[in-house]
Amino acid sequence: MDTPPTAAGVGARVRRKEDERLLRGRGRFVGDIAMPGMLELAFVRSPVAHARIRGFEIPEEHRDAVFTWADMAAAGIRPIRAVSGLPGFKVSEQPALADGKVRFVGEPVAVCVAATRAEAEDIAAQIFVDVDELPVNTDMLEAVKPGAPKVHEHWADNVFLETNVGGSIADVAATAPIKVSRSIRTARQCMVPMEGKGVLAHWDRQAEQIVLTASTQLPHIVRAGLAECLGIEQGLVRVIAPDVGGGFGWKGLLQPEEVVAAWLAMKLDRPIRWTEDRREHLVAAANCREHHYEITAYADERGKLLGLEADAWVDAGSYSVYPFSACLEAAQVGSILPGPYDFQNYRCRTFSVATNKPPIVPYRGVARTGVCFAMEQMIDAVAEAVGREPWEVRAENLVPPEKMPFDNITKKHFDSGDYPESVRQAVAAIGLEGWRARQTQGEPDGRMIGVGFATYCEQAAHGTAVYHGWGIPMVPGHEQAQARVTPDGGLELRVGVQSHGQGMETTFAQVAHEVLGIPIAKIKLVHGDTGLTPYSTGTWGSRSMVMAGGAVATASRQIAERLRKIGAHLLQARVEDTVLRGGAVHAGAASVSIKEIAHTWYRAPQLLPADVDRGGLELTAGYKPKSDHGTFSYATHAVAVAVDPDLGTVEILDYVVVEDAGTMVNPMVVDGQICGGVAQGIGTALYERVPYDETGQPLSSTFADYLIPGFTEVPHVRIIHMVTPSPYTEFGVKGIGEGGAIAPPAALCNAINDALRPLGARVTSSPMTPDAILSAIAEAGR
């Protein structure tokens, strides 16, 4: 199968097959789909953060159009339940509509049904929810103190889970010449895909199934969770993801609104549609990224890390989401805080804290963005303490290439690469010397120049070995792909992951083309439909190209063997004397095309060999990488900024990413993932925050309050690729989807602090807004 790379195979910068329909406005998103007799939903949402529901006042004329949990419970609907098997995990149950108590502003408490969304909203506006307000937890550090109001009364405290990683590092703490400590915080954010969540549920009378057409990243997982909540067999549920307008994690869960829509479609025997509006999203889906670290690093006089200890809190909100649970993020902090570094002493305690905010959902990079923000500040802090360039201290502490593959202090198995080289290349590419000279010289406009670096490695496509330990409702195993040669020599691929911007319809076709030589124009990917595709845990954790791409390669190779066998017969050659190349089976000078072979199987079976594989030209193949501890892509980000000490504003003057995604199937798509990730990371770093007042009211419910980066806030990111193929995967690919979003807050924080150093000021929390920077400067001046 040593076919040389072709213009459309692995490694080619191929234009996307998806583009044509999307560029003509002919995509098919949930909101674009209507069905005869369809009704629309509007949710009545909790106006308060914590309260007991005394009752509802529903106008008599709307009695039949309004439903509450009492109706659902009477029908036997079960709450969403996402447990973790980690010892000590406290279980929360989330009814799809609040059951007697509300725990965050925006929690659905009742649902209204009408012919249009507008009419449903009219009804919702007339529903009065009578509540007794309760004291609220708006801050995770307060919520863990004795006497804090309890989010879940039957718990002993507000901690979903406490984890402890590593052992005592008292010896190092007592003897290390360098000790630096920081308090570090990241703000609660909202993921903001441009398409909000949407769902259209209907009962398919012929298939006898509830069909949920939903903007989801995980159709098979939603199917399982939905069946559990509805109390029906999974065979009665089909989940279809049509075109999905971005996800980033927000569409990687079973949502209460999906349960409600499915139940109502069955109850009313009418198609039911709900489309999340932006205000609902910014209020009820403000659900990610909120971490707090108390962290200390120990080092020698040169800055070599001797140990690290940390307490970390994650604001997990009010409930445990299905399937990832409330503890994934904080527990992950404990295991990945050491980052890409090689050191010997480590202790970390983490708390997943319940508060009166929306339940936390893993956002692009999951805990890594917060972890990188904390760890990379510590590297710079150590460098400052020993009086050296941060990049030098960074490079010297990174796992060196000669130690690869490397098992780190928390048993993460780094597969390959040259981490220090990524730093050196970033230093050269950003032109550090030039910026240092400019710093010395000073800016004519009084602004202050800073340069910052951040390095991370990202465990992607984690498999069974990692996930079974969490004990959550979902453990990825073997990923499968179905391949079918069509009678005219094309190829259909079916995968259970879901593409919502990643371009898999193109990149998976490239993988199959690499193996089979069938033109990518003739390769069709079917994805995201539980009725048509193999089971999959879905698209999350930068896993799709490694896992489903590997399955597509495996299935294609097995198809190739069947093609060769029929081809050899038609060519009157021995199978071992044939090769599949360029879309045809060759034996010496003779050849027969895949199209002819397909024709023979389907249309002229009298010509087949007697011992032909009776499975024909259609099969399902499974795949798992050689190591299912995941791939480790890595990168160093370098950024130069100008900080205005009078206004607190930050301008990004240059941004460089030096990254290693292993083999790139489509470098254009990889670059797009990195640029998009960096833009989100810049949002985390400088702009995005959902503030709450003391009563738990969110203060950013429009795009006028919640700022995501636009054209003028994001620089023309420069990307340099290092290509170290993973030893464990098909073609040596590594997961890359999330990486871009991990390092920008850390790199920008280090750059801003580099700029502020002459003033003795320092920021340690994100977002680093003008107010935050001016406060830091004022603090330093006191």
Add this chain to the structure above:
Amino acid sequence: MTKTITLTINGRRVTAQVSPRTHLADFLREQQLLTGTHLGCEHGVCGACTLLIDGQPARSCITYAVACDGRAVTTVEGLDADPTAAELRDAFSAEHGLQCGFCTPGMLVAARDVVLRKPDADDRQIRVEMSGNLCRCTGYVGIVNAIRRVLDARKTNAG
């Protein structure tokens, strides 16, 4: 409760009954089945719903349908045969100026306006001109490159 309006949609004369509170995007999507116009925020910030009213870019989520009586509305579906849009579609694909494609119809309408109105725009000007449209996937680099590509090609062809 409804009003009768007559307008031109993508070159076709349409008479319809609309509720006064219905915004143009809902009218186009739900009543005219033109779902290429996307709704990203419904408060006039994100630009996903941008279309042309009498040839000028406008936010259809904060424009009432009844206000379009007698006007000519062009949606992304109406740009199929538009030569500038065709250049932009090719450039967006070549430069990876779209990922999920949800913001794309609004981006194309805004980008077309930039190409026609600012033929000499540099990258900074492209960014400023496009700053009324948000994208969460691409990081904007591919979109800026796509518009750059069209502007450069036009200059080459003109020269």
